[in-house]
Amino acid sequence: MDGQEAMGIAPSADAIEAHARDVIARLPAEFRAHLGDVVLLVEEEADAETLAALELEHPLDLTGLYHGQPIGEKSAFDSGALPDRIHLYRQAILAEWCETGVRLDALVAHVTIHEIGHHFGLSDDDMHALEEAVADDAC
Structure with missing residues:
Protein backbone atom coordinates (compact mmCIF):
# COMPACT_ATOMS: atom_id res chain seq x y z
CA MET A 1 0.00 0.00 0.00
CA ASP A 2 1.68 3.21 -1.10
CA GLY A 3 -1.01 5.58 0.16
CA GLN A 4 -1.95 6.76 -3.30
CA ALA A 29 12.69 3.75 20.02
CA GLU A 30 11.46 5.01 23.39
CA PHE A 31 7.87 4.50 22.18
CA ARG A 32 8.42 1.20 20.37
CA ALA A 33 9.98 -0.27 23.51
CA HIS A 34 6.63 -0.02 25.30
CA LEU A 35 4.39 -1.38 22.56
CA GLY A 36 5.54 -5.02 22.49
CA ASP A 37 2.52 -6.33 24.41
CA VAL A 38 -0.06 -4.15 22.64
CA VAL A 39 -2.21 -6.09 20.18
CA LEU A 40 -3.02 -4.41 16.86
CA LEU A 41 -6.34 -5.45 15.30
CA VAL A 42 -7.88 -4.32 12.03
CA GLU A 43 -11.60 -5.02 11.98
CA GLU A 44 -14.26 -4.16 9.46
CA GLU A 45 -16.19 -1.94 11.88
CA ALA A 46 -16.84 -1.39 15.57
CA ASP A 47 -19.43 -3.70 17.09
CA ALA A 48 -22.73 -2.51 18.56
CA GLU A 49 -21.50 -2.85 22.15
CA THR A 50 -18.47 -0.63 21.49
CA LEU A 51 -20.58 1.97 19.72
CA ALA A 52 -23.13 2.00 22.56
CA ALA A 53 -20.37 2.39 25.18
CA LEU A 54 -19.04 5.41 23.28
CA GLU A 55 -22.54 6.76 22.61
CA LEU A 56 -22.00 6.58 18.86
CA GLU A 57 -24.82 5.71 16.50
CA HIS A 58 -23.00 4.61 13.37
CA PRO A 59 -19.91 2.42 12.91
CA LEU A 60 -18.45 4.83 10.36
CA ASP A 61 -18.10 7.37 13.17
CA LEU A 62 -15.22 5.41 14.73
CA THR A 63 -11.92 4.89 12.88
CA GLY A 64 -9.92 3.55 15.80
CA LEU A 65 -10.03 2.74 19.49
CA TYR A 66 -7.56 1.99 22.25
CA HIS A 67 -8.66 -0.59 24.83
CA GLY A 68 -6.44 -0.67 27.85
CA GLN A 69 -4.95 1.35 30.61
CA PRO A 70 -2.42 4.09 29.78
CA ILE A 71 1.12 3.19 30.81
CA GLY A 72 1.24 5.85 33.55
CA GLU A 73 -1.82 4.31 35.22
CA LYS A 74 -0.64 0.69 35.20
CA SER A 75 0.16 -1.13 38.40
CA ALA A 76 1.93 -4.34 39.37
CA PHE A 77 -1.46 -5.42 40.71
CA ASP A 78 -3.02 -5.44 37.22
CA SER A 79 -2.15 -9.07 36.50
CA GLY A 80 -4.73 -11.15 34.72
CA ALA A 81 -6.03 -8.25 32.63
CA LEU A 82 -6.49 -8.59 28.90
CA PRO A 83 -3.62 -7.18 26.84
CA ASP A 84 -3.95 -3.59 25.68
CA ARG A 85 -5.42 -3.44 22.18
CA ILE A 86 -5.48 -0.95 19.35
CA HIS A 87 -8.43 -1.43 17.02
CA LEU A 88 -8.45 0.11 13.55
CA TYR A 89 -11.80 0.02 11.81
CA ARG A 90 -11.35 -0.49 8.08
CA GLN A 91 -14.76 0.64 6.83
CA ALA A 92 -14.64 3.91 8.80
CA ILE A 93 -11.08 4.59 7.64
CA LEU A 94 -12.07 3.96 4.02
CA ALA A 95 -15.14 6.19 4.36
CA GLU A 96 -13.04 9.03 5.77
CA TRP A 97 -10.49 8.50 3.00
CA CYS A 98 -13.22 8.88 0.37
CA GLU A 99 -14.86 11.86 2.10
CA THR A 100 -11.72 13.87 2.82
CA GLY A 101 -9.32 12.95 0.03
CA VAL A 102 -6.51 12.65 2.60
CA ARG A 103 -3.87 10.20 1.45
CA LEU A 104 -4.71 6.77 2.79
CA ASP A 105 -1.26 6.21 4.24
CA ALA A 106 -1.47 9.53 6.10
CA LEU A 107 -4.93 8.68 7.41
CA VAL A 108 -3.89 5.24 8.67
CA ALA A 109 -0.82 6.80 10.28
CA HIS A 110 -2.96 9.46 11.95
CA VAL A 111 -5.42 6.95 13.42
CA THR A 112 -2.66 4.55 14.49
CA ILE A 113 -0.63 7.26 16.21
CA HIS A 114 -3.73 8.70 17.87
CA GLU A 115 -4.54 5.32 19.44
CA ILE A 116 -0.90 4.78 20.42
CA GLY A 117 -1.07 8.21 22.04
CA HIS A 118 -3.87 6.99 24.28
CA HIS A 119 -1.65 4.06 25.34
CA PHE A 120 0.95 6.56 26.49
CA GLY A 121 -1.55 9.07 27.89
CA LEU A 122 -0.36 11.76 25.46
CA SER A 123 -2.10 15.07 24.88
CA ASP A 124 -3.43 15.93 21.42
CA ASP A 125 -0.45 18.26 20.91
CA ASP A 126 1.97 15.45 21.80
CA MET A 127 0.15 13.10 19.41
CA HIS A 128 0.51 15.64 16.59
CA ALA A 129 4.22 16.05 17.34
CA LEU A 130 4.68 12.27 17.28
CA GLU A 131 2.78 12.08 14.00
CA GLU A 132 5.05 14.72 12.49
CA ALA A 133 8.16 12.87 13.69
CA VAL A 134 6.94 9.65 12.03
CA ALA A 135 6.01 11.51 8.83
CA ASP A 136 9.46 13.13 8.71
CA ASP A 137 11.04 9.68 9.10
CA ALA A 138 9.06 8.41 6.10
CA CYS A 139 10.65 10.98 3.79
Missing part, protein backbone atom coordinates in the same frame (compact mmCIF):
# COMPACT_ATOMS: atom_id res chain seq x y z
CA GLU A 5 -4.45 4.07 -4.25
CA ALA A 6 -7.12 5.27 -6.65
CA MET A 7 -10.53 5.83 -5.16
CA GLY A 8 -12.64 2.74 -5.63
CA ILE A 9 -9.83 0.30 -4.90
CA ALA A 10 -10.39 -0.59 -1.26
CA PRO A 11 -7.29 -1.93 0.47
CA SER A 12 -7.73 -5.11 2.48
CA ALA A 13 -7.52 -5.29 6.25
CA ASP A 14 -4.10 -6.93 5.80
CA ALA A 15 -2.87 -3.95 3.75
CA ILE A 16 -4.07 -1.48 6.38
CA GLU A 17 -2.46 -3.56 9.13
CA ALA A 18 0.83 -3.67 7.21
CA HIS A 19 0.82 0.09 6.92
CA ALA A 20 -0.02 0.53 10.62
CA ARG A 21 2.85 -1.80 11.54
CA ASP A 22 5.16 0.25 9.31
CA VAL A 23 4.07 3.37 11.20
CA ILE A 24 4.83 1.63 14.51
CA ALA A 25 8.26 0.56 13.20
CA ARG A 26 9.08 4.23 12.46
CA LEU A 27 8.20 5.43 15.96
CA PRO A 28 11.07 6.62 18.13
